[in-house]
Amino acid sequence: MAPLPALITRENFKSFLESFDTVLTDCDGVLWHEDRLIGQAHVTLNTLQALGKKVFFVTNNSTKSRDDYVEKCGRLGFKATKEDILSSAYVLAQYLKQQGFQKKVYVMGMGGIVKELQAEGIQSTGGEPEVYDGGSLSTLMDKMKLDPDVGAVACGFDPYLSYLKVMRAASYLERPGCLFLATNTDERFPVASKGLVYPGTGCVVRCVETVAERPATVMGKPSTKMFSVIQEKNSLDPKRTLMIGDRCNTDILFGKNCGLQTLVVLSGVTTQADLEKWAASDDPEQHALLADYCLTQLDDLLAFLDPKQEQC
Amino acid sequence: MTHQSSSHKRRHLPVATKRTSKTSPGVLWHEDRLIGQAHVTLNTLQALGKKVFFVTNNSTKSRDDYVEKCGRLGFKATKEDILSSAYVLAQYLKQQGFQKKVYVMGMGGIVKELQAEGIQSTGGEPEVYDGGSLSTLMDKMKLDPDVGAVACGFDPYLSYLKVMRAASYLERPGCLFLATNTDERFPVASKGLVYPGTGCVVRCVETVAERPATVMGKPSTKMFSVIQEKNSLDPKRTLMIGDRCNTDILFGKNCGLQTLVVLSGVTTQADLEKWAASDDPEQHALLADYCLTQLDDLLAFLDPKQEQC
Numbered sequence: 001m002a003p004l005p006a007l008i009t010r011e012n013f014k015s016f017l018e019s020f021d022t023v024l025t026d027c028d029g030v031l032w033h034e035d036r037l038i039g040q041a042h043v044t045l046n047t048l049q050a051l052g053k054k055v056f057f058v059t060n061n062s063t064k065s066r067d068d069y070v071e072k073c074g075r076l077g078f079k080a081t082k083e084d085i086l087s088s089a090y091v092l093a094q095y096l097k098q099q100g101f102q103k104k105v106y107v108m109g110m111g112g113i114v115k116e117l118q119a120e121g122i123q124s125t126g127g128e129p130e131v132y133d134g135g136s137l138s139t140l141m142d143k144m145k146l147d148p149d150v151g152a153v154a155c156g157f158d159p160y161l162s163y164l165k166v167m168r169a170a171s172y173l174e175r176p177g178c179l180f181l182a183t184n185t186d187e188r189f190p191v192a193s194k195g196l197v198y199p200g201t202g203c204v205v206r207c208v209e210t211v212a213e214r215p216a217t218v219m220g221k222p223s224t225k226m227f228s229v230i231q232e233k234n235s236l237d238p239k240r241t242l243m244i245g246d247r248c249n250t251d252i253l254f255g256k257n258c259g260l261q262t263l264v265v266l267s268g269v270t271t272q273a274d275l276e277k278w279a280a281s282d283d284p285e286q287h288a289l290l291a292d293y294c295l296t297q298l299d300d301l302l303a304f305l306d307p308k309q310e311q312c
Numbered sequence: 313m314t315h316q317s318s319s320h321k322r323r324h325l326p327v328a329t330k331r332t333s334k335t336s337p338g339v340l341w342h343e344d345r346l347i348g349q350a351h352v353t354l355n356t357l358q359a360l361g362k363k364v365f366f367v368t369n370n371s372t373k374s375r376d377d378y379v380e381k382c383g384r385l386g387f388k389a390t391k392e393d394i395l396s397s398a399y400v401l402a403q404y405l406k407q408q409g410f411q412k413k414v415y416v417m418g419m420g421g422i423v424k425e426l427q428a429e430g431i432q433s434t435g436g437e438p439e440v441y442d443g444g445s446l447s448t449l450m451d452k453m454k455l456d457p458d459v460g461a462v463a464c465g466f467d468p469y470l471s472y473l474k475v476m477r478a479a480s481y482l483e484r485p486g487c488l489f490l491a492t493n494t495d496e497r498f499p500v501a502s503k504g505l506v507y508p509g510t511g512c513v514v515r516c517v518e519t520v521a522e523r524p525a526t527v528m529g530k531p532s533t534k535m536f537s538v539i540q541e542k543n544s545l546d547p548k549r550t551l552m553i554g555d556r557c558n559t560d561i562l563f564g565k566n567c568g569l570q571t572l573v574v575l576s577g578v579t580t581q582a583d584l585e586k587w588a589a590s591d592d593p594e595q596h597a598l599l600a601d602y603c604l605t606q607l608d609d610l611l612a613f614l615d616p617k618q619e620q621c
Contacts, residue, residue, distance in 0.1 A: 170506040207516040
């Protein structure tokens with residue numbers, strides 16, 4: 001058994017607020033669902049920023065570039081510059097740059113990865129549909145042209161997932177020294193429609209890992225790489241940094257791996273029933289998923305925050 | 313490479329009339345091409361009184377399709393001699409008294425074997441994402457209310473929308489999750505190219521569904537159970553022949569059979585040496601009793617005109 005995350009209330013709010021200087025917040029399921037704000041999430045973050053807290057947006061979602069996220073944040077009422085945004089696609093490009101990677105990347109994913117690679121001067125191929133429309137697979141294989149310059153495969157969220165793309169990715173991965181990177185392995189996106197499941201990047205990555213018979217190096221949460229990238233330009237004190245997220249096996253685990261404080265919101269993937277199940281179990285792996293604090297949704301803080309409050 | 317000596321082999325070849333052997337693709341054929349004189353080899357064993365069953369994880373064809381293919385390539389096989397993972401899947405549902413519909417993420421082989429047991433299915437066809445808002449597509453996605461099971465097999469029409477559909481059905485309480493097999497790759501001739509197997513489809517859906525599939529094919533022993541419903545084979549006098557050790561050979565061992573690995577498919581001599589040299593019992597479990605470079609090596613020792621012995 002382990003303690004449940006502490007609900008933030010009027011009683012503990014002041015000490016909670018004074019315990020951190022920086023906020024790292026996940027986006028999908030915390031701030032927005034697709035293009036819809038979750039309550040007054042923007043007012044909440046803007047108020048924290050007005051109080052002197054620094055806010056970073058950390059997302060495993062690789063479909064957009066950081067420029068795209070700046071645009072989205074602005075449109076939804078958040079205050080963010082490019083430097084405040086850490087996306088898994090950006091971290092992937094930084095990783096390759098640090099490796100001194102000089103070859104081409106085969107992208108099994110969307111524009112976000114392609115753009116972030118371009119921004120670092122790294123060439124890529126793929127990032128587009130490749131559909132099987134019947135006929136002999138071995139004939140298709142005889143005709144399949146592989147780019148000789150590819151030295152890495154990058155998997156991200158890919159609604160154009162197809163058997164032929166998996167074949168292509170796995171074939172590149174047979175090359176000695178070919179890098180195998182993934183933006184993240186989230187199993188699902190939070191979704192509003194009852195009875196429907198919205199597959200996440202995890203299914204693309206596990207699909208390719210199965211054929212390649214080796215694991216991908218994962219850039220996104222819960223890996224600590226995003227925090228390392230932040231720390232290249234900042235000197236955050238982990239103990240005075242708060243990670244806010246909706247998914248415990250990525251966001252909260254990331255926070256703990258980096259030594260941060262953690263807050264789970266129940267407006268996305270995680271439910272109260274999940275928290276109670278993990279707390280009641282005897283499994284240390286389930287205990288590791290329990291955040292320090294919880295809220296039903298982020299803007300519950302507004303009840304305790306005074307938007308006009310002086311910086312403290 | 314090291315072969316067992318010919319006299320050693322003769323001591324271990326099955327010699328009694330009731331022995332049986334089982335083989336699978338990568339052993340007999342690559343796609344539509346015979347591997348050497350595989351047909352002559354099996355025909356000779358049959359003439360010697362050995363019973364032969366064809367056991368395959370490949371779910372793309374029905375048993376009728378396999379009878380046709382065997383005949384075309386020169387093998388002697390009736391429908392009852394063929395155990396395909398699609399057939400075993402249909403039998404499994406029949407035994408469960410399954411009355412609902414199956415969503416098939418796979419090919420005609422599964423659909424036909426289900427039909428043969430009077431089990432209705434949906435799916436088994438392309439569903440392609442061509443851009444646009446995924447949430448709009450989700451709002452429009454119609455799920456069949458009668459689906460009570462998802463069956464995954466080899467699917468070159470694998471697509472994100474089909475994964476979404478399968479995982480959505482699997483959210484229903486009591487929805488069964490079956491897979492024909494989890495082979496990672498098919499053996500392939502082209503250098504540098506990899507031919508993804510059913511495993512990638514299954515692991516893809518398992519990841520989203522957050523639960524494992526019940527697997528029908530090798531190395532599960534279900535195929536042998538299905539054979540034993542109509543036969544009384546003595547496992548110790550039954551030989552399993554295969555090219556993939558984590559399915560064929562493991563299957564043979566799980567059923568208590570003798571095992572023979574041929575190196576004409578997925579497994580290489582280097583694999584065998586690596587597993588033998590390791591200290592890992594899981595790798596040791598992959599080592600068959602016997603090996604051959606390819607099946608028709610046996611012809612050097614078999615006399616096709618030999619009397620039944």
